Protein backbone atom coordinates (compact mmCIF):
# COMPACT_ATOMS: atom_id res chain seq x y z
CA UNK A 1 0.00 0.00 0.00
CA UNK A 2 1.23 3.50 -0.85
CA UNK A 3 2.33 5.51 2.17
CA UNK A 4 0.76 8.94 2.73
CA UNK A 5 2.72 11.75 1.07
CA UNK A 6 4.10 14.78 2.81
CA UNK A 7 3.98 18.21 1.22
CA UNK A 8 7.09 20.28 1.04
CA UNK A 9 8.84 23.05 -0.83
CA UNK A 10 12.03 22.20 -2.70
CA UNK A 11 14.26 24.02 -5.14
CA UNK A 12 13.22 23.54 -8.78
CA UNK A 13 16.76 22.49 -9.69
CA UNK A 14 16.46 19.49 -7.37
CA UNK A 15 13.63 18.02 -9.46
CA UNK A 16 14.20 15.69 -12.36
CA UNK A 17 11.69 14.06 -14.75
CA UNK A 18 11.03 10.32 -14.51
CA UNK A 19 12.77 8.69 -17.46
CA UNK A 20 10.11 5.97 -17.66
CA UNK A 21 7.15 8.30 -17.91
CA UNK A 22 5.08 6.94 -20.79
CA UNK A 23 3.58 10.29 -21.73
CA UNK A 24 4.52 12.97 -24.19
CA UNK A 25 3.04 16.29 -25.19
CA UNK A 26 2.66 18.25 -28.39
CA UNK A 27 4.54 21.59 -28.45
CA UNK A 28 1.36 23.58 -28.84
CA UNK A 29 -0.17 21.91 -25.75
CA UNK A 30 3.04 22.40 -23.79
CA UNK A 31 2.83 26.10 -24.61
CA UNK A 32 -0.80 26.20 -23.42
CA UNK A 33 0.17 24.46 -20.21
CA UNK A 34 3.03 26.95 -19.65
CA UNK A 35 0.63 29.85 -20.26
CA UNK A 36 -1.80 28.39 -17.75
CA UNK A 37 0.94 28.00 -15.11
CA UNK A 38 2.14 31.53 -15.76
CA UNK A 39 -1.31 33.08 -15.56
CA UNK A 40 -3.10 30.91 -13.03
CA UNK A 41 -0.19 29.55 -11.05
CA UNK A 42 0.73 25.97 -10.27
CA UNK A 43 -2.49 24.80 -8.64
CA UNK A 44 -1.40 21.18 -8.36
CA UNK A 45 1.76 19.95 -6.68
CA UNK A 46 4.26 17.80 -8.52
CA UNK A 47 4.04 14.16 -7.44
CA UNK A 48 7.59 13.19 -6.55
CA UNK A 49 9.72 10.61 -4.82
CA UNK A 50 13.35 10.86 -3.83
CA UNK A 51 16.19 9.13 -5.72
CA UNK A 52 19.65 10.00 -4.45
CA UNK A 53 19.77 13.76 -4.05
CA UNK A 54 16.97 14.43 -6.56
CA UNK A 55 13.19 14.48 -6.45
CA UNK A 56 11.76 12.54 -9.38
CA UNK A 57 8.44 13.71 -10.82
CA UNK A 58 6.43 10.54 -11.40
CA UNK A 59 3.42 12.80 -11.88
CA UNK A 60 3.72 16.29 -13.26
CA UNK A 61 6.31 15.66 -15.95
CA UNK A 62 4.46 17.86 -18.41
CA UNK A 63 4.28 20.69 -15.87
CA UNK A 64 8.00 20.20 -15.19
CA UNK A 65 8.76 20.42 -18.92
CA UNK A 66 6.70 23.60 -19.26
CA UNK A 67 8.43 25.19 -16.26
CA UNK A 68 11.89 24.11 -17.38
CA UNK A 69 11.82 24.57 -21.13
CA UNK A 70 9.25 27.31 -21.75
CA UNK A 71 9.00 29.32 -18.55
CA UNK A 72 12.73 28.77 -17.86
CA UNK A 73 12.27 28.60 -14.11
CA UNK A 74 15.60 29.13 -12.34
CA UNK A 75 17.06 26.26 -10.33
CA UNK A 76 16.75 28.13 -7.04
CA UNK A 77 13.03 28.90 -7.40
CA UNK A 78 10.96 27.08 -4.79
CA UNK A 79 8.16 24.75 -5.77
CA UNK A 80 5.63 22.68 -3.82
CA UNK A 81 5.80 18.93 -4.24
CA UNK A 82 3.98 16.04 -2.67
CA UNK A 83 6.76 13.77 -1.54
CA UNK A 84 5.77 10.11 -1.84
CA UNK A 85 7.45 6.95 -0.67
CA UNK A 86 6.96 4.25 -3.30
CA UNK A 87 8.68 1.03 -2.29
CA UNK A 88 8.90 -0.54 -5.71
CA UNK A 89 8.36 0.00 -9.43
CA UNK A 90 4.69 -0.95 -9.17
CA UNK A 91 4.04 1.83 -6.67
CA UNK A 92 5.89 4.35 -8.84
CA UNK A 93 3.67 3.42 -11.77
CA UNK A 94 0.55 3.74 -9.63
CA UNK A 95 1.60 7.21 -8.51
CA UNK A 96 2.22 8.25 -12.07
CA UNK A 97 -1.19 6.93 -13.16
CA UNK A 98 -2.98 8.65 -10.29
CA UNK A 99 -1.53 11.96 -11.37
CA UNK A 100 -2.93 11.67 -14.88
CA UNK A 101 -3.16 15.29 -16.08
CA UNK A 102 -5.18 16.24 -19.09
CA UNK A 103 -2.43 18.02 -21.03
CA UNK A 104 -0.04 15.20 -21.76
CA UNK A 105 -0.85 12.27 -23.92
CA UNK A 106 0.07 8.71 -23.23
CA UNK A 107 2.21 6.79 -25.64
CA UNK A 108 -0.08 3.79 -25.52
CA UNK A 109 2.50 1.14 -26.44
CA UNK A 110 4.93 2.39 -23.78
CA UNK A 111 2.20 2.66 -21.20
CA UNK A 112 1.09 -0.90 -21.92
CA UNK A 113 4.64 -2.21 -21.70
CA UNK A 114 5.35 -0.33 -18.49
CA UNK A 115 2.26 -1.53 -16.69
CA UNK A 116 2.00 -5.02 -18.17
CA UNK A 117 4.34 -6.73 -15.65
CA UNK A 118 2.03 -5.63 -12.87
CA UNK A 119 -1.27 -6.69 -14.38
CA UNK A 120 -1.81 -9.10 -11.53
CA UNK A 121 -1.09 -6.46 -8.92
CA UNK A 122 -2.55 -3.20 -10.23
CA UNK A 123 -6.34 -3.04 -10.34
CA UNK A 124 -6.47 -2.05 -14.00
CA UNK A 125 -10.15 -1.23 -14.06
CA UNK A 126 -9.58 1.53 -11.53
CA UNK A 127 -7.57 3.64 -13.94
CA UNK A 128 -9.18 5.49 -16.82
CA UNK A 129 -6.63 7.07 -19.09
CA UNK A 130 -7.41 10.28 -20.93
CA UNK A 131 -6.49 9.73 -24.58
CA UNK A 132 -9.03 11.47 -26.83
CA UNK A 133 -11.71 10.06 -24.57
CA UNK A 134 -11.26 8.17 -21.31
CA UNK A 135 -10.05 4.66 -22.03
CA UNK A 136 -9.63 1.92 -19.50
CA UNK A 137 -6.05 0.82 -18.83
CA UNK A 138 -7.10 -2.82 -19.19
CA UNK A 139 -8.19 -2.30 -22.79
CA UNK A 140 -4.91 -0.53 -23.66
CA UNK A 141 -2.90 -3.47 -22.38
CA UNK A 142 -5.08 -5.82 -24.37
CA UNK A 143 -4.43 -3.88 -27.58
CA UNK A 144 -0.78 -2.92 -27.13
CA UNK A 145 0.78 -5.10 -24.45
CA UNK A 146 2.66 -8.31 -25.04
CA UNK A 147 0.54 -11.35 -25.87
CA UNK A 148 -0.93 -12.25 -22.51
CA UNK A 149 -1.14 -15.94 -23.33
CA UNK A 150 2.31 -16.57 -24.73
CA UNK A 151 5.36 -17.96 -22.98
CA UNK A 152 8.35 -16.19 -24.51
CA UNK A 153 10.81 -19.01 -24.07
CA UNK A 154 8.77 -21.15 -26.45
CA UNK A 155 8.81 -18.70 -29.35
CA UNK A 156 11.46 -19.70 -31.86
CA UNK A 157 11.18 -17.42 -34.91
CA UNK A 158 13.14 -18.31 -38.01
CA UNK A 159 15.82 -15.98 -39.36
CA UNK A 160 14.50 -14.89 -42.76
CA UNK A 161 16.23 -15.97 -45.99
CA UNK A 162 17.50 -12.66 -47.39
CA UNK A 163 21.29 -12.93 -47.69
CA UNK A 164 23.34 -11.15 -45.01
CA UNK A 165 25.85 -8.47 -46.03
CA UNK A 166 28.35 -9.78 -43.50
CA UNK A 167 30.22 -12.96 -44.33
CA UNK A 168 31.51 -15.44 -41.81
CA UNK A 169 35.13 -14.46 -41.11
CA UNK A 170 34.64 -10.69 -41.59
CA UNK A 171 36.29 -8.45 -39.01
CA UNK A 172 35.04 -4.88 -38.56
CA UNK A 173 36.23 -1.83 -36.69
CA UNK A 174 33.38 0.16 -35.12
CA UNK A 175 34.94 3.29 -33.67
CA UNK A 176 37.22 1.97 -30.92
CA UNK A 177 35.42 -1.40 -30.86
CA UNK A 178 35.82 -4.52 -32.96
CA UNK A 179 33.38 -7.12 -34.23
CA UNK A 180 34.29 -10.50 -35.64
CA UNK A 181 31.77 -12.69 -37.38
CA UNK A 182 33.27 -15.88 -36.01
CA UNK A 183 33.16 -18.59 -33.42
CA UNK A 184 33.93 -17.91 -29.76
CA UNK A 185 34.78 -21.57 -29.22
CA UNK A 186 37.69 -21.31 -31.71
CA UNK A 187 40.96 -20.07 -30.32
CA UNK A 188 42.16 -18.77 -33.68
CA UNK A 189 39.05 -16.57 -34.03
CA UNK A 190 39.44 -15.13 -30.55
CA UNK A 191 43.13 -14.42 -31.21
CA UNK A 192 42.29 -12.71 -34.48
CA UNK A 193 39.82 -10.45 -32.69
CA UNK A 194 42.01 -9.59 -29.71
CA UNK A 195 45.31 -9.04 -31.58
CA UNK A 196 47.30 -9.81 -28.46
CA UNK A 197 45.30 -7.53 -26.17
CA UNK A 198 43.90 -8.85 -22.91
CA UNK A 199 40.49 -8.11 -21.46
CA UNK A 200 39.51 -6.53 -18.14
CA UNK A 201 36.07 -7.98 -18.22
CA UNK A 202 33.56 -10.21 -19.97
CA UNK A 203 29.84 -9.68 -19.84
CA UNK A 204 27.73 -12.00 -21.90
CA UNK A 205 24.72 -14.20 -22.27
CA UNK A 206 25.58 -17.41 -24.14
CA UNK A 207 23.02 -19.62 -25.89
CA UNK A 208 20.82 -21.51 -23.42
CA UNK A 209 21.43 -24.90 -25.06
CA UNK A 210 18.50 -25.66 -27.35
CA UNK A 211 16.19 -22.70 -26.77
CA UNK A 212 16.72 -20.75 -29.98
CA UNK A 213 17.14 -21.32 -33.69
CA UNK A 214 20.90 -20.75 -33.42
CA UNK A 215 21.16 -23.81 -31.20
CA UNK A 216 22.93 -26.55 -33.08
CA UNK A 217 23.66 -29.17 -30.44
CA UNK A 218 22.21 -32.65 -30.60
CA UNK A 219 23.32 -33.56 -27.09
CA UNK A 220 23.62 -31.48 -23.96
CA UNK A 221 27.18 -32.79 -23.50
CA UNK A 222 28.16 -31.39 -26.90
CA UNK A 223 26.82 -28.03 -25.83
CA UNK A 224 28.79 -28.14 -22.58
CA UNK A 225 31.91 -29.09 -24.47
CA UNK A 226 31.53 -25.95 -26.66
CA UNK A 227 30.86 -23.82 -23.59
CA UNK A 228 34.05 -25.19 -22.08
CA UNK A 229 36.02 -24.20 -25.19
CA UNK A 230 34.58 -20.66 -25.03
CA UNK A 231 35.42 -20.40 -21.31
CA UNK A 232 38.95 -21.71 -21.92
CA UNK A 233 39.41 -18.94 -24.49
CA UNK A 234 38.20 -16.41 -21.94
CA UNK A 235 40.77 -17.69 -19.46
CA UNK A 236 43.53 -17.12 -22.01
CA UNK A 237 42.58 -13.53 -22.70
CA UNK A 238 41.77 -12.54 -19.10
CA UNK A 239 44.02 -10.01 -17.39
CA UNK A 240 45.27 -10.79 -13.89
CA UNK A 241 42.60 -8.47 -12.61
CA UNK A 242 39.46 -9.60 -14.36
CA UNK A 243 35.76 -10.31 -13.87
CA UNK A 244 33.27 -12.23 -15.96
CA UNK A 245 29.50 -11.74 -15.70
CA UNK A 246 27.77 -14.80 -17.16
CA UNK A 247 24.02 -14.49 -17.62
CA UNK A 248 22.47 -17.88 -18.19
CA UNK A 249 19.13 -19.55 -17.52
CA UNK A 250 18.11 -23.13 -16.90
CA UNK A 251 16.79 -25.41 -19.60
CA UNK A 252 14.94 -27.99 -17.58
CA UNK A 253 16.00 -30.73 -16.91
CA UNK A 254 19.46 -29.25 -17.52
CA UNK A 255 20.82 -27.04 -14.79
CA UNK A 256 22.95 -24.98 -17.17
CA UNK A 257 24.04 -22.34 -14.62
CA UNK A 258 25.35 -25.01 -12.24
CA UNK A 259 27.18 -26.84 -15.05
CA UNK A 260 28.74 -23.60 -16.35
CA UNK A 261 29.81 -22.71 -12.83
CA UNK A 262 31.65 -26.02 -12.52
CA UNK A 263 33.40 -25.46 -15.85
CA UNK A 264 34.51 -21.95 -14.85
CA UNK A 265 36.00 -23.29 -11.64
CA UNK A 266 37.66 -26.22 -13.48
CA UNK A 267 39.23 -23.73 -15.88
CA UNK A 268 40.86 -21.70 -13.14
CA UNK A 269 38.32 -19.01 -12.28
CA UNK A 270 37.17 -18.15 -8.81
CA UNK A 271 33.44 -17.96 -8.09
CA UNK A 272 32.53 -14.57 -6.63
CA UNK A 273 28.74 -14.66 -6.31
CA UNK A 274 25.45 -14.64 -8.16
CA UNK A 275 23.24 -11.69 -9.02
CA UNK A 276 19.54 -12.31 -9.44
CA UNK A 277 18.25 -10.45 -12.47
CA UNK A 278 14.58 -10.00 -11.64
CA UNK A 279 12.86 -9.66 -14.98
CA UNK A 280 10.43 -6.99 -13.93
CA UNK A 281 8.97 -7.03 -17.41
CA UNK A 282 7.99 -10.66 -17.43
CA UNK A 283 4.29 -11.42 -17.32
CA UNK A 284 2.26 -14.20 -15.88
CA UNK A 285 2.89 -17.30 -17.87
CA UNK A 286 -0.50 -18.73 -18.69
CA UNK A 287 0.97 -21.97 -19.91
CA UNK A 288 2.68 -22.62 -16.61
CA UNK A 289 -0.34 -21.48 -14.58
CA UNK A 290 -2.51 -23.87 -16.56
CA UNK A 291 -0.05 -26.62 -15.86
CA UNK A 292 -0.35 -26.00 -12.13
CA UNK A 293 -4.13 -25.90 -12.29
CA UNK A 294 -4.50 -28.97 -14.50
CA UNK A 295 -1.91 -31.23 -12.94
CA UNK A 296 -1.72 -29.97 -9.36
CA UNK A 297 2.05 -29.83 -9.80
CA UNK A 298 4.10 -26.81 -8.88
CA UNK A 299 5.80 -25.49 -12.02
CA UNK A 300 7.38 -22.14 -11.14
CA UNK A 301 7.07 -19.28 -13.58
CA UNK A 302 10.19 -17.68 -14.96
CA UNK A 303 10.66 -14.42 -13.10
CA UNK A 304 14.44 -14.16 -12.80
CA UNK A 305 17.76 -15.34 -14.19
CA UNK A 306 21.13 -15.69 -12.55
CA UNK A 307 24.17 -13.66 -13.51
CA UNK A 308 27.23 -15.48 -12.21
CA UNK A 309 30.37 -13.58 -11.29
CA UNK A 310 33.75 -15.21 -11.84
CA UNK A 311 37.11 -13.59 -11.37
CA UNK A 312 40.76 -14.39 -11.89
CA UNK A 313 42.92 -13.53 -8.91
CA UNK A 314 41.57 -10.05 -8.40
CA UNK A 315 38.66 -8.26 -9.84
CA UNK A 316 38.55 -4.79 -11.32
CA UNK A 317 37.62 -1.52 -9.65
CA UNK A 318 34.80 0.74 -10.71
CA UNK A 319 34.86 4.50 -11.23
CA UNK A 320 34.67 6.58 -8.05
CA UNK A 321 31.88 8.66 -9.57
CA UNK A 322 29.76 5.48 -9.87
CA UNK A 323 29.89 4.61 -6.19
CA UNK A 324 26.25 5.51 -5.50
CA UNK A 325 25.08 3.81 -8.66
CA UNK A 326 26.95 0.60 -7.89
CA UNK A 327 26.11 0.60 -4.20
CA UNK A 328 22.36 0.49 -4.65
CA UNK A 329 20.29 -0.90 -1.80
CA UNK A 330 19.19 -3.87 -3.87
CA UNK A 331 22.70 -5.33 -3.83
CA UNK A 332 22.64 -8.64 -5.63
CA UNK A 333 19.08 -8.20 -6.83
CA UNK A 334 18.97 -6.31 -10.08
CA UNK A 335 15.43 -5.46 -11.04
CA UNK A 336 15.50 -4.67 -14.73
CA UNK A 337 12.72 -4.90 -17.29
CA UNK A 338 13.23 -7.58 -19.89
CA UNK A 339 13.31 -6.57 -23.55
CA UNK A 340 9.81 -6.92 -24.96
CA UNK A 341 8.92 -8.77 -28.13
CA UNK A 342 8.11 -5.52 -29.96
CA UNK A 343 11.53 -4.04 -29.11
CA UNK A 344 13.32 -7.28 -30.06
CA UNK A 345 11.54 -7.20 -33.41
CA UNK A 346 12.59 -3.59 -33.96
CA UNK A 347 16.24 -4.42 -33.24
CA UNK A 348 16.17 -7.72 -35.09
CA UNK A 349 17.24 -10.34 -32.53
CA UNK A 350 15.21 -12.75 -30.46
CA UNK A 351 17.15 -13.05 -27.22
CA UNK A 352 18.32 -9.57 -26.34
CA UNK A 353 19.22 -8.70 -22.81
CA UNK A 354 18.39 -5.19 -21.60
CA UNK A 355 20.95 -2.47 -22.13
CA UNK A 356 20.60 -1.52 -18.42
CA UNK A 357 21.94 -4.96 -17.54
CA UNK A 358 25.05 -4.52 -19.69
CA UNK A 359 25.54 -0.97 -18.42
CA UNK A 360 25.13 -1.92 -14.78
CA UNK A 361 27.61 -4.76 -15.34
CA UNK A 362 30.33 -2.69 -16.94
CA UNK A 363 29.90 0.22 -14.55
CA UNK A 364 30.18 -2.13 -11.58
CA UNK A 365 33.20 -4.10 -12.77
CA UNK A 366 35.32 -1.90 -15.01
CA UNK A 367 36.87 1.51 -15.48
CA UNK A 368 36.60 3.89 -18.40
CA UNK A 369 38.79 2.66 -21.24
CA UNK A 370 38.63 -0.98 -20.06
CA UNK A 371 38.53 -3.74 -22.64
CA UNK A 372 35.33 -5.76 -22.52
CA UNK A 373 35.34 -9.04 -24.42
CA UNK A 374 31.87 -10.24 -25.48
CA UNK A 375 31.93 -13.78 -26.94
CA UNK A 376 28.20 -13.93 -27.83
CA UNK A 377 27.43 -10.44 -29.00
CA UNK A 378 23.96 -11.16 -30.43
CA UNK A 379 22.39 -7.84 -31.39
CA UNK A 380 25.27 -5.78 -29.96
CA UNK A 381 23.78 -4.70 -26.62
CA UNK A 382 27.12 -4.90 -24.79
CA UNK A 383 28.79 -2.94 -27.59
CA UNK A 384 26.29 -0.08 -27.32
CA UNK A 385 26.66 -0.07 -23.52
CA UNK A 386 30.46 0.18 -23.96
CA UNK A 387 30.05 3.04 -26.39
CA UNK A 388 27.78 4.88 -23.96
CA UNK A 389 30.09 4.39 -20.98
CA UNK A 390 33.41 4.78 -22.69
CA UNK A 391 34.67 1.19 -22.63
CA UNK A 392 36.12 -0.75 -25.55
CA UNK A 393 34.19 -3.77 -26.74
CA UNK A 394 35.74 -6.67 -28.67
CA UNK A 395 32.88 -8.91 -29.64
CA UNK A 396 32.21 -12.11 -31.58
CA UNK A 397 28.95 -13.15 -33.17
CA UNK A 398 28.69 -16.33 -35.19
CA UNK A 399 25.61 -15.46 -37.21
CA UNK A 400 26.23 -13.06 -40.17
CA UNK A 401 22.66 -11.75 -40.02
CA UNK A 402 23.11 -10.68 -36.41
CA UNK A 403 26.42 -9.03 -37.35
CA UNK A 404 24.39 -6.95 -39.81
CA UNK A 405 22.06 -6.05 -36.92
CA UNK A 406 25.03 -5.08 -34.73
CA UNK A 407 26.51 -2.82 -37.42
CA UNK A 408 23.15 -1.17 -38.08
CA UNK A 409 22.45 -0.70 -34.37
CA UNK A 410 25.88 0.82 -33.76
CA UNK A 411 25.55 3.07 -36.80
CA UNK A 412 22.11 4.28 -35.66
CA UNK A 413 23.43 4.92 -32.19
CA UNK A 414 26.58 6.79 -33.11
CA UNK A 415 25.62 8.35 -36.42
CA UNK A 416 28.70 6.78 -38.05
CA UNK A 417 27.45 5.78 -41.52
CA UNK A 418 27.21 2.05 -42.16
CA UNK A 419 29.37 2.37 -45.29
CA UNK A 420 32.16 3.81 -43.18
CA UNK A 421 32.03 0.78 -40.89
CA UNK A 422 31.77 -1.63 -43.83
CA UNK A 423 34.88 0.00 -45.34
CA UNK A 424 36.96 -1.24 -42.37
CA UNK A 425 36.23 -4.87 -43.22
CA UNK A 426 39.07 -7.37 -43.12
CA UNK A 427 38.10 -10.72 -44.57
CA UNK A 428 39.72 -13.93 -43.42
Ligand SMILES: C[S@@+](CC[C@H](N)C(=O)[O-])C[C@H]1O[C@@H](n2cnc3c(N)ncnc32)[C@H](O)[C@@H]1O
Nearest residue numbers: 183184214351352353376378379381397398399
Ligand atom coordinates in the same frame (compact mmCIF):
# COMPACT_ATOMS: atom_id res chain seq x y z
C1 LIG B 1 21.61 -15.14 -25.98
S1 LIG B 1 22.18 -14.47 -27.46
C2 LIG B 1 23.03 -13.02 -26.94
C3 LIG B 1 22.17 -11.81 -27.03
C4 LIG B 1 22.86 -10.55 -26.57
N1 LIG B 1 23.14 -10.56 -25.15
C5 LIG B 1 22.01 -9.32 -26.91
O1 LIG B 1 21.60 -8.57 -26.02
O2 LIG B 1 21.70 -9.14 -28.09
C6 LIG B 1 23.50 -15.54 -27.90
C7 LIG B 1 24.16 -15.20 -29.23
O3 LIG B 1 25.31 -16.04 -29.36
C8 LIG B 1 25.48 -16.34 -30.74
N2 LIG B 1 26.35 -17.55 -30.81
C9 LIG B 1 25.99 -18.85 -30.66
N3 LIG B 1 27.08 -19.64 -30.72
C10 LIG B 1 28.16 -18.82 -30.90
C11 LIG B 1 29.57 -19.02 -31.03
N4 LIG B 1 30.09 -20.25 -30.99
N5 LIG B 1 30.37 -17.95 -31.19
C12 LIG B 1 29.86 -16.68 -31.24
N6 LIG B 1 28.52 -16.43 -31.14
C13 LIG B 1 27.69 -17.48 -30.96
C14 LIG B 1 24.06 -16.54 -31.24
O4 LIG B 1 23.99 -16.38 -32.65
C15 LIG B 1 23.30 -15.45 -30.46
O5 LIG B 1 23.21 -14.28 -31.22
